[in-house]
Amino acid sequence: MKQIFSIYRYNPDVDNKPYMKDYELEIPEGSDMMVLDALTLLKEKDPSLSFRRSCREGVCGSDGMNINGKNGLGCITPLSAVPAKKIVLRPLPGLPVIRDLVIDMTQFYNQYEKIRPYLINDGKAPPAREHLQSIEEREKLDGLYECILCACCSSSCPSFWWNPDKFIGPAGLLHAYRFLIDSRDTATEERLDDLQDAYSVFRCHGIMNCVDVCPKGLNPTKAIGHIKSMLLTRAV
């Protein structure tokens, strides 16, 4: 079976502007493969084709891309899941393109850095050996810690497209909530102080594109709702 791919190409050293290039790949009848496998085969034909990849099993988050209009990880998206005569591959939207499917994630990481993604403990009651959590306390982190920072969610969020320098974005806010409810973290008030402005959290209008595209099945909108509740609870 012949599968056609239309892939976004842009090399700033050579091209004046981006363009879409068609490729054909012969796929044995009755077989399937991941989008990343197809890209790897296409790269054998055209070594100038650029994309990021590493673990090739949905753990590293390197190969986030826009597949037929929806963000996802190439390595865990089978071709059979995107049935189309022509599969269109573009870089994640909203972030500057370095080359082909490779994007500059600086703005995404800057927002992630803002939420201080590490445990802060004032150490006033240090345990003898380690900070233990009860089963219930640990359960609160489920659905949050699994984020692999692939940027599929933030780059599908219109609020992040318009204000990538001010709105933390779904990925960053998912992590922010992960530390806000961690029983070992003592900087809850300071973290909430940093988030109470009109942009950082409150630019989320519940569009839920993030939930729709998350390759790990996480729910950033729910986490953002919890953050808003925490901010409101202490304000009223």
Place this chain on the structure above:
Amino acid sequence: MVNNAATVGRSGVHDYVLVRASAIILAFYTLYLVGFFVITPDVTFEIWQTYFSGFGTKVFTILALIALLVHAWIGVWQVLSDYIKPALLRGGLQFFFSVLLLVYLVAGSLTVWGV
């Protein structure tokens, strides 16, 4: 933290509460008006004038105009700060809409109080 001067609230939390509180007032005012039309089959000028000459309707109408000012000021600011990036244009548009909303409030209050 991101600071901003063009919106109404002192913070995002403040804006969030103001938008929702004003929305509740506007929703109730809409029901109040719809209710009037439902229970009044033939609305004549005299009936309409009597309705608006009531103290409760006057206060509720002015309250709704204030709620509209707050609600739309914050809403317009959010839309403009999303879509209009040049600061001068954005500031100009925000000024225009804010003045327009204030005109609504003043004109509406004077009209209602004059009935």
